[in-house]
Amino acid sequence: MANTSIFSRLQRLFSTDVVIRNVGGNQIKTIDSGHIQSSGEYETNALVDRFNRVYSTAPSSLYGAQFNLNYNYLRPQLYSEYDIMDQDAIIASALDILADESTLKNDMGEVLQIRSSNEDIQKILYNLFYDVLNIEFNAWMWIRQMCKYGDFFLKMEISEKFGVYNVIPYTAYHIERMEGQNPENPSEVKFRWNPDGFAGGSYGYYNVPNQNVNDDRGGIVFDNYEMAHFRFVADVNYLPYGRAYIEPARKLFKQYTLMEDQKLNQDTMMI
Numbered sequence: 240m241a242n243t244s245i246f247s248r249l250q251r252l253f254s255t256d257v258v259i260r261n262v263g264g265n266q267i268k269t270i271d272s273g274h275i276q277s278s279g280e281y282e283t284n285a286l287v288d289r290f291n292r293v294y295s296t297a298p299s300s301l302y303g304a305q306f307n308l309n310y311n312y313l314r315p316q317l318y319s320e321y322d323i324m325d326q327d328a329i330i331a332s333a334l335d336i337l338a339d340e341s342t343l344k345n346d347m348g349e350v351l352q353i354r355s356s357n358e359d360i361q362k363i364l365y366n367l368f369y370d371v372l373n374i375e376f377n378a379w380m381w382i383r384q385m386c387k388y389g390d391f392f393l394k395m396e397i398s399e400k401f402g403v404y405n406v407i408p409y410t411a412y413h414i415e416r417m418e419g420q421n422p423e424n425p426s427e428v429k430f431r432w433n434p435d436g437f438a439g440g441s442y443g444y445y446n447v448p449n450q451n452v453n454d455d456r457g458g459i460v461f462d463n464y465e466m467a468h469f470r471f472v473a474d475v476n477y478l479p480y481g482r483a484y485i486e487p488a489r490k491l492f493k494q495y496t497l498m499e500d501q502k503l504n505q506d507t508m509m510i
Contacts, residue, residue, distance in 0.1 A: 314480070315412060317483070317486075317489075318388055318411060318412055320489060320493075321387055321388055321483055321485060321489075324485055324488070324489065324492050325387060327492065330485055330488065330492070333485070334383050334386055334387055334484075334485070335383070337382065337383065337386050337484065338379045338380075338382045338383040338386070339379070341378070341379075341382045342375075342378050342379045342382065350374055350375050350378060351368055351369075351374050351378070353365055353368065367402070367403060371403060371404060371405070371406075372403075372406060380408075381393070381408070381469065384408075384411075385469045385470070385471060385481070386471065386483070386484040386485070387483060387484070387485065388411045388481075388483055389470060389471045389477065389480060389481035389482045389483035389484070389486065390411045390414075390468065390469070390470050390471075390480050390481045391408070391411065391468075391469040391470070392408070392409040392410075392411060392414045392430070392466055392467070392468055392469075393406050393407070393408055393409070393466070393467040393468075393469070394406065394407040394408075394409055394432075394461065394465065394466055394467075395464075395465055395466070395467055397464070397465065406467075409432060409466075413432055413433055413434060414430055414431070414432055414466075415430065415431040415433070416428065416429075416430055416468065416479045416480065417429045417430065417431055417460075418479050427463075428463040428479075429460050429461065429462060429463065430460070430461045430463070430465075430466040430468070431458050431459070431460050431461075432458050432459045432460075432461065433458035434458070435458075469481075471483065471484055
C-alpha cells in the first residue's frame with residue numbers, strides 16, 4: 240500500500256525536476272521549480288564539472304580526486320573573503336541598501352503581498368509568512384545573507400497537523416547540497432548539515448555527481464522539503480549553489496587591499 244502521509248507526498252513532489260499539471264483539455268502547465276529550463280541539469284553545470292569533457296572527474300582518477308578536493312575547499316575560502324569584504328564600509332552599505340530596497344512596504348503596508356483566487360489559501364499563506372515566519376522582521380536579514388554569500392539555508396520544522404511551525408537559519412559554511420546521488424531518481428535533492436563544516440568528512444572530499452562515495456561523513460541529511468535554499472542564480476557555473484552579489488567586486492577588493500598594504504609597507508620603510 241502506498242504511503243500517503245504528508246511527508247511522503249512532499250518528498251515525491253520535491254524529488255522531481257518539473258511539476259506538470261493539466262489545466263483543462265489538452266493544455267498543460269509546467270512549474271519549473273528547479274530552474275531546469277534556464278540552467279539545465281545541475282550535475283552537468285556545477286563548477287566541479289566545468290572541464291568534465293576534457294579531464295575525467297571520476298573519484299577513482301587522480302585528477303578527479305584532486306580537482307574535487309580543490310573545488311570543495313574553494314567554497315569556504317570564498318565565504319571567508321565575503322566576510323572580510325563585509326567589513327568594508329562601502330560594501331557593507333551596499334548590502335544594507337539591497338536588503339532595504341527588497342523589504343520596502345507597499346501602499347497597503349505589506350512587505351509581501353499575497354494574491355490567490357482561493358481565499359482560504361490566501362489566509363493560510365498570510366498566517367505562514369506574517370505570523371510564523373515573521374517576514375516583516377526576518378526578511379531583511381535573510382536577503383542580506385543571500386546577497387552576501389549567494390546562498391541562504393532555512394531549516395523548516397514541519398508538523399503533519401499544523402504544517403510549518405518554525406524555521407531555523409543555517410550558516411552556509413555547514414550545508415552541502417547533494418544532487419544526482421540517487422541513480423534511480425537523478426532529480427532527488429538532499430541537504431547535509433555537518434557541525435564541523437561541509438569539508439569536515441573523513442578525507443575532506445565531496446561526492447562527484449552521480450557517484451555515491453564517502454557517504455560516512457556524518458552530519459544530518461535533510462530532504463528537499465525540509466530545507467529552503469535561497470540562492471542568487473546569476474551564473475550557471477556556480478550551480479548547484481548561487482553566486483554572491485558581491486562576487487564581481489571580489490577581485491578589485493583584493494587588488495585595492497594589496498595596494499593599501501604595499502603603500503603602508505613603503506611608508507614604514509621610509510620612516
